[in-house]
Amino acid sequence: MKKRIGSYPRVRAEGGGRGVVSQAGAVLLLETVRKSGLDQAISAALTPWRRPRAVHDPGKILLDVALAVALGGDCLADVAMLRAEPPVFGPVASDPTVSRLIDTLAAAGTKALSAIRAARAEAREHVWSVAKSAAPDAAGQVIVDLDGVLVLSHSEKQDATATWKKTFGHHPLMGFVDHGSSGSGEPVAGLLRPGNAGSNTAADHIATAQLALAQLPKKYRRGRQTLIRTDSGGGTHEFVAWLAKRTCWRLGALPEYAFLRLRDWAHTLGYRGHILTKSRAYSTTYAALRAERAHHMGQADMPDAVTERHWRYLGSGHTLGAALLAVGIAEDRVSNSEFAREVLNEQRWGE
Incomplete structure (x- = not known):
């Protein structure tokens, strides 16, 4: 020594x-x-x-x-x-x-x-x-992989429960920095979870991503130099919306995008698609949007207001699948009309 x-x-x-x-x-x-x-x-x-x-x-x-x-x-x-x-x-x-x-x-x-x-x-x-x-940042980019792992427990440890693979233990969500083909993953974050924790829990993915980003040098905590990858468990609307909101917030600070007021409207991201569609599966209401904006702005309530925005033409007509259905319906209507006309003629001449 x-x-x-x-x-x-x-x-x-x-x-x-x-x-x-x-x-x-x-x-x-x-x-x-x-x-x-x-x-x-x-x-x-x-x-x-x-x-x-x-x-x-x-x-x-x-x-x-x-x-x-x-x-x-x-x-x-x-x-x-x-x-x-x-x-x-x-x-x-x-x-x-x-x-x-x-x-x-x-x-x-x-x-x-x-x-x-x-x-x-x-x-x-x-x-x-x-x-x-x-x-791992030698190429000017950092890749962070998020993935859940199963840790088996042979006794009733704290938070140890049955897992989705019919085993017993814990289901932490881990974050690793990729070192490329010549290296291995560098663990940067670990969110302890019970064994029955879900694989696609958006809140856990967001928390793990935040922990992983906090472990990186400051220049990689925001911006396009950091790539976050997940398996299908991270493919939730909430997690993707959180990633998009971070990008929108960062771009909103750039002078060349100041006219877009991205930071003023960053809170409206993540509504699962177009907000003006008639589909109940993807749409939301203006009342819900106004309530969300009131909460974001720190106001107790917001009276009925008219929101003025710019509109632009996106297109018209059917999608490919809808167009095929429309053609089929049109052909059926023509066939039905011809059949009805023939029936009327037969009845008329029969009299």
Whole structure:
């Protein structure tokens, strides 16, 4: 072991057979933590939850738990495997200390989660900048894939339920950054869900997409440089409308599109098609649109008003399928007319 730098000691490999330690495979993970700066970032982020005169840093405790999971652990007590090798992992907190920290962070709720996520995003941006041509944004675009996975549970864990594949466990929705054919997916977001969660729940797709975008460098959080891909589970009107609304909002800030007032009408997106069609499956009412706009503008109510917009000619006539039906109906009417005329003639001559 060399001089400690950061949260963990630096380990040196030798071939003399002395100082043999177990869990040496974790050294690669420790070096990744050190090179990425994740240990420093997460320690700084969790400073508000460090008690005065505390011996153990909350950031290192949380990293120790993550390392224990990576080494095969499935509960907080499994940090004992790290505690057994202080030359590799340094001082490791006791089980009660680890448990108290987890309870404290859980009580903080979204505030603690936001701090941890910000630290991860900071470390990720640093790694991408160092990786250069090997980074997933080397081509000037980032691809984020959203997909649900099934995690089996062999006991009644919290939120573990029956899944759609007749198994038992959880159904989290994950977000991965695509590294191309030469790499694998880089996990950037995970939304924990019970096993019976739906595959096409729009709210979950929106939440996961927001978490994934927050992990990217700021220049990729908006704009056409980021592509979000999903399977058929993401093909919902609400999720597509949310993506379109983000695009409409971004374009509305550009001077060349100022005359379109895109931001004023971004809230009207997502009504499942043309709002002036007679189809009940795709249309909405003006009352519903006015109510939505009143809610968007922060007004308590909106009296009856006339909305003046510009109209333009889109076309006329039938679609191809409707045209075939119309031709068939017209031919039937002609045939019926000819048949009726023949019947009348026969009756007339018969008299």
